[in-house]
Amino acid sequence: xxxxxxxxxxxxxxxxxxxxxxxxxxxxxxxxxxxxxxxxxxxxxxxxxxxxxxxxxxxxxxxxxxxxxxxxxxxxxxxxxxxxxxxxxxxxxxxxxxxxxxxxxxxxxxxxxxxxxxxxxxxxxxxxxxxxxxxxxxxxxxxxxxxxxxxxxxxxxxxxxxxxxxxxxxxxxxxxxxxxxxxxxxxxxxxxxxxxxxxxxxxxxxxxxxxxxxxxxxxxxxxxxxxxxxxxxxxxxxxxxxxxxxxxxxxxxxxxxxxxxxxxxxxxxxxxxxxxxxxxxxxxxxxxxxxxxxxxxxxxxxxxxxxxxxxxxxxxxxxxxxxxxxxxxxxxxxxxxxxxxxxxxxxxxxxxxxxxxxxxxxxx
Numbered sequence: 001x002x003x004x005x006x007x008x009x010x011x012x013x014x015x016x017x018x019x020x021x022x023x024x025x026x027x028x029x030x031x032x033x034x035x036x037x038x039x040x041x042x043x044x045x046x047x048x049x050x051x052x053x054x055x056x057x058x059x060x061x062x063x064x065x066x067x068x069x070x071x072x073x074x075x076x077x078x079x080x081x082x083x084x085x086x087x088x089x090x091x092x093x094x095x096x097x098x099x100x101x102x103x104x105x106x107x108x109x110x111x112x113x114x115x116x117x118x119x120x121x122x123x124x125x126x127x128x129x130x131x132x133x134x135x136x137x138x139x140x141x142x143x144x145x146x147x148x149x150x151x152x153x154x155x156x157x158x159x160x161x162x163x164x165x166x167x168x169x170x171x172x173x174x175x176x177x178x179x180x181x182x183x184x185x186x187x188x189x190x191x192x193x194x195x196x197x198x199x200x201x202x203x204x205x206x207x208x209x210x211x212x213x214x215x216x217x218x219x220x221x222x223x224x225x226x227x228x229x230x231x232x233x234x235x236x237x238x239x240x241x242x243x244x245x246x247x248x249x250x251x252x253x254x255x256x257x258x259x260x261x262x263x264x265x266x267x268x269x270x271x272x273x274x275x276x277x278x279x280x281x282x283x284x285x286x287x288x289x290x291x292x293x294x295x296x297x298x299x300x301x302x303x304x305x306x307x308x309x310x311x312x313x314x315x316x317x318x319x320x321x322x323x324x325x326x327x328x329x330x331x332x333x334x335x336x337x338x339x340x341x342x343x344x345x346x347x348x349x350x351x352x353x354x355x356x357x358x359x360x361x362x363x364x
Contacts, residue, residue: 001096003066003069003095004068004071004094006071006100007102007122008122008125011122012238015242016202038070044063045267046064048283048324052332053290055331056290057287058285058290059287066273071095093194096198097199097276098199102204103119103122104209107206117218120221127174131169135166135169165178200231200234201226202233210259210265232272234272236266241264244264279294279296280352280353280354282304282352282354283355301346301350301351308360314364315364317361318346320344321344321346321356321359322334325355
């Protein structure tokens with residue numbers, strides 16, 4: 001799962017990315033680390049995994065992860081080749097979702113690229129470049145589909161969707177702001193439109209404004225913009241996130257207390273990203289290992305088993321399943337849960353739920 005961080009110069013993008021790549025975590029937990037100069041892999045915080053690992057004295061504890069890519073190089077005219085141009089757009093095509101960082105703080109010591117703080121204008125500069133690039137893709141696809149539609153009824157249906165999208169974009173609106181049926185969504189995904197990718201707008205505020213919430217006028221403006229297209233907003237202070245990345249857990253707790261907050265902004269961003277992509281986790285646990293596995297919501301048991309090993313899916317028999325909440329009512333003891341009748345035997349049509357603790361039975 002890969003997300004791309006975009007933003008204009010001096011909005012705090014480098015500060016946030018540095019916090020992502022430097023934040024500390026236990027080595028056994030697949031820590032925040034850098035696999036390339038511009039890519040950071042971070043663990044998805046999950047207390048369920050931590051708790052079960054302690055109960056079962058697991059030798060390994062493995063959390064699910066998200067990959068953040070620092071996408072640099074955007075300037076006005078990127079869609080026409082300015083700056084990194086097509087390379088910038090190509091980097092965005094490679095990610096599943098966009099983390100769009102916008103500056104929501106005043107600071108005379110940090111010069112804004114346009115000389116004035118206006119987060120909505122900043123958002124629109126980038127979104128306009130993405131819209132232009134998408135409209136060029138659609139123009140080529142429209143020309144091809146119009147020819148096909150003369151003799152193909154399926155192409156005629158596609159042509160209508162393409163025209164609707166193009167019309168929406170012509171009015172300055174993104175593809176993600178539109179309502180599509182499930183079948184239409186499948187088709188639109190094949191177009192690989194940049195403005196169809198889900199977005200989290202990250203409002204970067206000052207330390208003083210971190211606990212002010214929506215009292216910040218810039219944050220209010222970002223929320224209004226995001227609401228119109230159905231996108232998420234996370235408020236952070238990149239400067240504080242960078243400081244937190246250098247602290248151990250005890251120091252972080254004290255820091256949170258001093259600031260009057262209960263969770264790091266980076267953790268909120270990670271959780272929101274996970275939710276945005278419609279992902280859930282199931283858990284396997286035991287003495288050898290406690291691990292969270294990432295799947296799409298709606299995944300059936302055999303396919304979930306296949307995340308562990310292809311043999312598990314190929315020879316799937318059944319899944320012994322219990323929700324984390326029910327298991328914890330028995331202090332994590334499966335034997336006690338079985339006595340209560342809470343451990344279920346699920347077959348091939350079972351849709352795995354978030355927080356399911358599962359033992360797969362298979363035969364190959």
